[in-house]
Amino acid sequence: xxxxxxxxxxxxxxxxxxxxxxxxxxxxxxxxxxxxxxxxxxxxxxxxxxxxxxxxxxxxxxxxxxxxxxxxxxxxxxxxxxxxxxxxxxxxxxxxxxxxxxxxxxxxxxxxxxxxxxxxxxxxxxxxxxxxxxxxxxxxxxxxxxxxxxxxxxxxxxxxxxxxxxxxxxxxxxxxxxxxxxxxxxxxxxxxxxxxxxxxxxxxxxxxxxxxxxxxxxxxxxxxxxxxxxxxxxxxxxxxxxxxxxxxxxxxxxxxxxxxxxxxxxxxxxxxxxxxxxxxxxxxxxxxxxxxxxxxxxxxxxxxxxxxxxxxxxxxxxxxxxxxxxx
Numbered sequence: 001x002x003x004x005x006x007x008x009x010x011x012x013x014x015x016x017x018x019x020x021x022x023x024x025x026x027x028x029x030x031x032x033x034x035x036x037x038x039x040x041x042x043x044x045x046x047x048x049x050x051x052x053x054x055x056x057x058x059x060x061x062x063x064x065x066x067x068x069x070x071x072x073x074x075x076x077x078x079x080x081x082x083x084x085x086x087x088x089x090x091x092x093x094x095x096x097x098x099x100x101x102x103x104x105x106x107x108x109x110x111x112x113x114x115x116x117x118x119x120x121x122x123x124x125x126x127x128x129x130x131x132x133x134x135x136x137x138x139x140x141x142x143x144x145x146x147x148x149x150x151x152x153x154x155x156x157x158x159x160x161x162x163x164x165x166x167x168x169x170x171x172x173x174x175x176x177x178x179x180x181x182x183x184x185x186x187x188x189x190x191x192x193x194x195x196x197x198x199x200x201x202x203x204x205x206x207x208x209x210x211x212x213x214x215x216x217x218x219x220x221x222x223x224x225x226x227x228x229x230x231x232x233x234x235x236x237x238x239x240x241x242x243x244x245x246x247x248x249x250x251x252x253x254x255x256x257x258x259x260x261x262x263x264x265x266x267x268x269x270x271x272x273x274x275x276x277x278x279x280x281x282x283x284x285x286x287x288x289x290x291x292x293x294x295x296x297x298x299x300x301x302x303x304x305x306x307x308x309x310x311x312x313x314x315x316x317x318x319x320x321x322x323x324x325x326x327x
Contacts, residue, residue: 034065037258038083038094040076045190046211046292050126050256051095053288057279062272075165075326076100080113088261090268096121096259099167102311106319107165107326115312121257121304122269123276126294128254129210129229130171131239132159133222135201143225143245147179150204158184160203162191165326167254168207170315171228173322175207178247198222209254210235211293228252235293255297255311257304273301 037055041047051068058066071079079094086092101115113119134140140149150157159172164187176183186203188194191212198206199221206213210227214235217224226242227233230251242250258276260269277298279285286296299307 032064033091034067035062035090036067036069036092038079038092039068039070040072040074040079040094041070042072042190043070046209047095047097047256049292050289050294053285054125054258054276054279057282057285058275061275061278075104075163077104077112080118083259083261084113084118086261088263088265088268090260090264090272092261093122093272094259095125096257098255098257098308098311099315101308102315103165103167103170103319105312106316107324109325109327118262119308120260120262120264120269120301121308122260122273122301123280124255124257124297124299124304124307125276125280126256126289127297128256128292128294129227129233130168130207130252130254131210131213131224131227131236132171132175132205132207133198133213133217133224134205135198136220136222137201138204138223140205140225141223143240143242143247146205146225147181150179150181150183153204154181156204157181158186158204160186160188160194160197160206162188162194162208162212165324167252167315168209170318170322170324171250171252172205172207173324174250174318177321178249195222209293211291214293226250233293234290252314255307257308269301 037051039048039051048070055066055068071082083092083094096119101119104111105115140146161169161172163169169185172183172185188197191208194206194208195212195216197203199216210233213222213224216222217236224236224239226240226245227236228242228250230243232241260272280296280298289296
């Protein structure tokens with residue numbers, strides 16, 4: 001018969017064995033310094049939220065703690081500088097919107113990086129559609145009514161957007177080119193002030209992401225006329241796509257990827273790519289980004305580079321045709 005002391009020692013042995021069995025995984029994280037993901041935009045913004053949702057799911061697949069570090073300013077170029085200066089050992093990654101390589105090279109006369117050499121995508125993370133919206137008080141009910149209205153009201157032919165030189169800016173300029181009517185673009189310092197001015201009818205229209213507009217559309221505070229995705233957005237099931245309206249040239253999305261510093265060894269790239277794909281495929285991550293109107297789209301490094309090249313091919317002629325320069 002076991003004595004109380006024997007039973008206690010047996011239980012202690014089981015606890016120690018369980019800890020020892022778990023210790024390799026715990027030790028692996030403890031032995032490796034935290035990895036950082038740089039975000040070139042302010043905390044609390046959509047891109048920051050997506051990155052933090054991903055980081056929450058990366059700890060296990062990557063085998064180390066993952067922290068998010070915001071380095072806002074200069075449209076993300078401060079973060080690019082920080083990544084380029086970081087050791088090429090996988091300790092520092094960055095959230096890379098496709099416009100770093102698909103738009104910025106054509107809107108800035110001088111950029112502080114080589115788009116092909118210094119941006120090394122390891123996996124795409126999400127794609128997001130954009131949209132055209134008008135105030136709820138606007139007489140414009142459909143996209144078909146939009147062009148006639150702006151032609152009849154040239155003094156009000158304008159659109160607001162949240163970032164000069166970004167994809168929503170060029171979406172508005174492309175709409176102007178397609179309908180054959182000049183539109184004055186009015187930049188705002190972020191989506192929040194854009195939406196305040198749009199719902200207040202201080203601008204005639206606005207372009208932003210579906211996620212920025214959806215809640216306000218569904219609350220009747222503004223009216224989304226069309227979305228740029230190939231399929232209707234689950235957040236706006238009653239809003240048509242531009243493709244449905246015969247404007248397939250306005251079918252476009254933004255792409256976010258995780259990138260590493262140039263010169264990172266292939267093995268480290270593979271490790272990060274596998275970890276990001278695992279994290280982005282989790283239901284925890286997918287459910288969080290769906291609420292933003294985003295779609296998770298994990299990929300291999302080659303597929304990520306091909307996607308970025310595809311986006312560059314889409315935006316380059318649009319940006320060049322606009323003649324817009326940010327500096």
